[in-house]
Amino acid sequence: EPEVTQTPSHQVTQMGQEVILRCVPISNHLYFYWYRQILGQKVEFLVSFYNNEISEKSEIFDDQFSVERPDGSNFTLKIRSTKLEDSAMYFCASTLWEGEVYGYTFGSGTRLTVV
Amino acid sequence: QKEVEQNSGPLSVPEGAIASLNCTYSDRGSQSFFWYRQYSGKSPELIMSIYSNGDKEDGRFTAQLNKASQYVSLLIRDSQPSDSATYLCAVVFRNKLVFGAGTILRVKS
Numbered sequence: 335e336p337e338v339t340q341t342p343s344h345q346v347t348q349m350g351q352e353v354i355l356r357c358v359p360i361s362n363h364l365y366f367y368w369y370r371q372i373l374g375q376k377v378e379f380l381v382s383f384y385n386n387e388i389s390e391k392s393e394i395f396d397d398q399f400s401v402e403r404p405d406g407s408n409f410t411l412k413i414r415s416t417k418l419e420d421s422a423m424y425f426c427a428s429t430l431w432e433g434e435v436y437g438y439t440f441g442s443g444t445r446l447t448v449v
Numbered sequence: 450q451k452e453v454e455q456n457s458g459p460l461s462v463p464e465g466a467i468a469s470l471n472c473t474y475s476d477r478g479s480q481s482f483f484w485y486r487q488y489s490g491k492s493p494e495l496i497m498s499i500y501s502n503g504d505k506e507d508g509r510f511t512a513q514l515n516k517a518s519q520y521v522s523l524l525i526r527d528s529q530p531s532d533s534a535t536y537l538c539a540v541v542f543r544n545k546l547v548f549g550a551g552t553i554l555r556v557k558s
Binding site: 375376378382389390427438441443 | 495
């Protein structure tokens with residue numbers, strides 16, 4: 335069964351450093367998403383991406399965050415200057431059409447720890 | 450802000466019993482609803498989707514939807530210890546999933 339692949343599985347970084355989280359969505363999917371889950375809290379939407387541009391972003395997705403699809407297969411989330419409160423699990427998801435019919439497939443996540 | 454509400458639990462049921470999980474949502478226009486299972490430290494795993502009023506069954510799982518009451522539920526029959534997890538209700542709003550906080554289910558053997 336096709337998978338969404340995320341790397342790395344764990345990342346520890348110092349406060350103020352830049353991190354890039356990587357995702358390979360399912361190959362024929364068209365819509366891509368990043369979600370995050372702070373320990374003990376709900377899964378929160380960060381950003382959606384379609385046709386090589388951001389289609390929607392949440393209040394959390396401020397100027398420190400950016401997304402890119404650099405080569406037609408990878409989908410990356412960059413945090414420019416990490417803060418302690420960015421520590422969370424980050425999930426990438428993709429869907430073929432608009433999710434309503436096919437559902438959203440999630441990757442296994444990257445656990446980001448900012449120290 | 451569109452909300453999805455779930456009782457956080459924990460909901461404890463004995464092995465073999467029926468577990469009933471509930472969810473309400475605020476956006477009357479929502480059309481697509483999902484139940485995900487999440488084990489601790491893992492990603493959400495899709496177990497059921499439902500789009501029409503009524504019941505939808507898949508193995509031991511039954512999803513129920515009542516759009517007039519803005520209510521979605523999940524029944525798990527013959528609960529097993531391996532069903533112990535957090536169950537996330539999710540609603541599609543403007544082409545993205547909005548999650549509830551999840552209900553912790555504990556199945557006691």
